[in-house]
């Protein structure tokens with residue numbers, strides 16, 4: 001039996017752990033995780049309910065998130081976090097299901113293609129089984145329909161179809177009446193992701209026209225061209241969504257511009273494990289500089305277009321990040337001095353204190369940041 005004094009001290013300690021901690025989840029989660037990973041409070045756990053093989057390299061993971069997950073809008077993305085080789089890794093994927101499915105059945109889907117050299121995509125394919133639990137972030141992104149509804153054109157390439165699937169399922173569920181066209185570019189017929197779902201959508205949703213184009217059917221590749229756009233009635237009145245490899249997006253932007261479509265009517269999102277594209281305006285500029293990581297008391301130098309995130313990682317630091325492509329804002333941090341350029345827009349920051357995104361900021365001379 002414990003002495004009264006020891007009992008009091010133990011109770012006092014427990015009370016402190018229970019009530020005075022800044023982060024109770026950090027204390028209880030390891031225990032809860034052992035009991036049932038779906039009880040964890042520090043992040044939203046999501047259980048794998050089903051895995052669907054879409055093509056030889058693409059799978060749809062059907063997830064059942066804990067009920068407190070706040071939901072999403074069609075076309076939005078989420079970060080998922082998994083532990084591989086003892087390291088927590090976060091990546092961004094777009095949801096491929098509709099908010100209606102989440103509301104009615106409490107499930108969401110992520111359709112994920114293996115990327116060559118992709119640490120996380122390959123790990124997900126090779127390791128996840130039904131019943132496993134992963135961590136799901138809140139949805140974000142503005143690849144969403146404008147209000148009021150108007151005719152829409154989606155131009156998608158490869159796995160860029162995933163947010164489009166979410167939109168199409170949603171539009172069909174809501175019986176969106178304006179015309180909707182999809183131009184979907186795949187390498188070969190075998191690479192069509194969600195072929196059955198697309199066929200079923202076209203059959204049951206009369207406003208939708210689907211045109212799937214195999215780019216490598218013949219010896220000469222067949223890419224997006226002017227005739228494809230001429231075949232879309234009322235092109236200039238449509239809200240246009242682009243999602244796919246950078247080459248397709250560049251070509252689509254150029255052709256749409258030639259067809260008189262306003263920039264403001266085009267929304268783009270891209271997904272790739274590679275570094276986000278460098279704005280052409282920066283191509284001939286001398287970039288790089290000395291970076292001071294103030295909190296870590298470290299200094300590093302860079303030349304060329306390496307981002308602050310890459311420079312920090314090369315210096316052995318592990319700043320918080322998600323998508324690595326300027327979408328999720330998880331890498332936002334304080335720049336205390338110096339100028340950076342945004343690799344997506346080519347815009348230069350001011351010289352003083354401000355918030356920047358590490359993954360798309362390239363030093364332009366000496367820079368100090370709170371990392």
Ligand code: FES
Nearest residue numbers: 322323324329359
């Ligand atoms: S990591 Fe997502 S915006 Fe930088």
